[in-house]
Amino acid sequence: MHTSELQRLLDQSPVHRALRIQAEHAPAAQVRLSCQPGPEHAAEDGASFLHGGVIATLLDAAATFALIQASETDWATVDLRVDYLRPTPFAALLISGSAVHVGSRLGRATAELSDPGSGILATAAGTFTRLQPLPERP
């Protein structure tokens, strides 16, 4: 799947648009997204780091899109574990997703959030269920 097609699918969600998530790269069974969060995503007013729910959103998106990329079908999150390693600053963030297992019904994927200056900030691992095939592009 081309980066432009991933971007089109990502942009179908207002939550992704609010986070300005960009599809950066799309090797087989992986995706690489970037994001530039704003003050509306802070843990608290004036805090220098993001709300954990925003981080979960980014990791969930990357893991789901890795499975989409690996299978050309859509997936819904069944469950997700998020590990918060360090506070996530308001930097240009990278979020990579990897499909670990693509089954006929269930998929597994992991994701990793990092910024170039700090290394890995948060990780996730989840189980997903396969939805209907993606619609044909118009």
Place this chain on the structure above:
Amino acid sequence: MHTSELQRLLDQSPVHRALRIQAEHAPAAQVRLSCQPGPEHAAEDGASFLHGGVIATLLDAAATFALIQASETDWATVDLRVDYLRPTPFAALLISGSAVHVGSRLGRATAELSDPGSGILATAAGTFTRLQPLPERP
């Protein structure tokens, strides 16, 4: 802690304000929040259910505030598991949080998202680390 104090702490986060999270009730070691999500929280434009990241945000807030309520100190999420049981509609949502274990350094809490019509929609279980005591109220 009074509901009004919980609300004041919740409102320190722009993420909570955007979700219009209200503190409803605060028995010992528990909190009960409500939320009225809007179209900006949809999984996709036009979808009738919420983005999974929004659900994770609500459950994380409820679990964290249950520990705050149980301990009168603040906590940061170490890791969180979210289980998505059913699609979450744009209803008046209830999110209850329960402190399971309040240790000197680590806490454990669970949370449950429901709407009166559908029953339980999502659950979470997490580990949290104790931060400094809450600041005195002015």
Place this chain on the structure above:
Amino acid sequence: MHTSELQRLLDQSPVHRALRIQAEHAPAAQVRLSCQPGPEHAAEDGASFLHGGVIATLLDAAATFALIQASETDWATVDLRVDYLRPTPFAALLISGSAVHVGSRLGRATAELSDPGSGILATAAGTFTRLQPLPERP
């Protein structure tokens, strides 16, 4: 399902027999097991508490059997989160399992390990996939 039938199913596994797991009680959508661990289940030789893998085994069994009890079909564990709250002593342990959601393909269940003297020692939450219906009893 009668306690005797649960016990028969539990005893099909040599791992359960080695842990001397007993079915104690079986209300709808729940099970209550007991277990008397021995020195072969210690974290280390001479330690006064159990190996974490043994605790995961007990919680997995209780959660799985809660779904079996709720559905009269068998289930396989898709993923499981285990929270270790306190070291688990060599006591007469109780392990309760609860079915949270029984879907046509996926189930969710939680479990809790306790001993009467110490309260809750460990908890678990997992996703399970439905297998074929249980065979008829002879």
Place this chain on the structure above:
Amino acid sequence: MHTSELQRLLDQSPVHRALRIQAEHAPAAQVRLSCQPGPEHAAEDGASFLHGGVIATLLDAAATFALIQASETDWATVDLRVDYLRPTPFAALLISGSAVHVGSRLGRATAELSDPGSGILATAAGTFTRLQPLPERP
């Protein structure tokens, strides 16, 4: 840490000895264990695959020992997520553990169970708490 020292620490647990866990290799912040399970570890009598609790035990051991290897101190499991991808056969199993984050109090590690014929069978991700430094070797 030398493989022989890892083996000595592993062998302090009767649970590890019963599973015949061998330390194979120990690069920095990683371990590689092997295991030859027996019929006493079957999911059921006559089954061709292992009990999930045994798999959790192996993954927990590998993740914990990756942190031990990375830090030269001991760690206790705070919580662990296990993902079961495929039934695990009675083969010569490999279990690799990787330290993801080694903090002053909390550590994070992942583990992966595989056999040469089937690829990845199960994975795990967990949070761990640092215990006292390892005792000096005699």
